[in-house]
Amino acid sequence: MRHVIDQAAAWQSDGVRFALATVVHTAGSAPHPVGTSMLVAADGRVVGSVSGGCVEAAVCALAEEVLAGAGPARETYGVSDDDAFAVGLTCGGTIEVTVREMTAQAPLGRVAAAVAARAPVALVTPLDGDGGVLVVDGAGPAGSLGDPRLDRAAADAAAGLLPCGESGVVRVGEAAPGPDCAPERDVFVRCFGAPPRLLVFGAVDFARPLVRIGALLGYRTTVCDARPAFATRERFPEADEVVAHWPHRWLAAHENLVDATTAVCVLTHDARFDVPLLAVALRGRAGYVGAMGSRRTHEDRLARLREAGLDAAALDRLRSPIGLDLGGRGPEETAVSIAAEIVAARRGGSGRPLGELTGPVHAAARNF
Secondary structure (H helix, E strand, C coil): CHHHHHHHHHHHHHCCCEEEEEEEEEECCCCCCCCCEEEEECCCCEEECCCCCCCHHHHHHHHHHHHHHHCCEEEEECCCCCCHHHHCCCCCCEEEEEEEECCCCCCHHHHHHHHHCCCCEEEEEECCCCCCEEEEECCEEEEECCCHHHHHHHHHHHHHHHHHCCCEEEEECECCCCCCCCECEEEEEEEECCCCEEEEECCCCCHHHHHHHHHHCCCEEEEEECCCCCCCCCCCCCCCEEEECCHHHHHHHCHHHCCCCCEEEECCCCHHHHHHHHHHHHCCCCCEEEECCCHHHHHHHHHHHHHCCCCHHHHCCEECCCCCCCCCCHHHHHHHHHHHHHHHHHHCCCCCCHHHCCCCCCCCCCCC
16 A cells, blocks of 8 residues: 555645545455555556456546546445446455545645654545545644544544554544534544564574565564674665564563564574573564474474473464475575465464365455
8 A cells, every 4th residue: 555655645746636546345255455545547547456456447437537526436346247247346245445536635745754654644534425634643633524523533533543553434423413523424544554563583594585575565574683794784685674682682672562463483493592582472462473493393492481481371372383384495485484374373364275265265354
């Protein structure tokens, strides 16, 4: 989504007229989650996607109507006997999309700046009908939905969603409003939360592709190793942070950075580093803790961790040997298997081939 917001801010700055199409609801095997957006410019340029190609042509046609003066629109695209091939959404799911023109008054540059700084920010728009755009971040609200009372109610709702980074439709206001309360209205809150963290301990060859994949998946990546010759920016140019420090001491000192979205990968497979580090990580809040090594190394590591006082519940959290069984070899393929396990753990996936399963390909969203 970042490239869409960046382009929206650039077009707005250049005076390009464009509409923003956003997925506000999904059901069944929808290809993209709620909040996915696409831009359609008046000159025909398109950035982003709402369905992976299934209904883009129909959404573009709707955006052209909006830009021609029809006003904001809201449309549902799904599969039935009548429309399966008309719009091409053959995946079996349903998506609901809103389309509205983004005017010069919408503070999109503020959203783009916050996203670039990896700071939480929310973009709020009315679900139906006219209205402006409200942006909510740590500095407070900017822009307006057209009613100061609605702005206050929507800002409060967005502030409540920002810590968890969830996007969705929220009903704000009052059914029987008084002079200080906004009339009841549905708004869509698109949250850009702080990115999850990938903490990679051990500046080894396997860490380099893992950091690259982590950055591609949207993680804020840190590489930490006690050996200054290995923990260098030259070796890890894609990392957000490279630290030369004893891993367990660094993690203990930065416990405030770790939450349920954090993935901890221990790649040193050296008991001097692994055991004290894992003792800290497994007692902490990280949603994923994995460690590299052979099965023999794993058994020895478990014994050492028991001696360090970790109980069965803590040890059950350890994913070791790290990664899914892909049959891969070498740093790059190993990094893919580790990243795959992180995604499966975070989203609730089974790690099995989709061809062996039944039910929707795109399950309901879930985060660890």
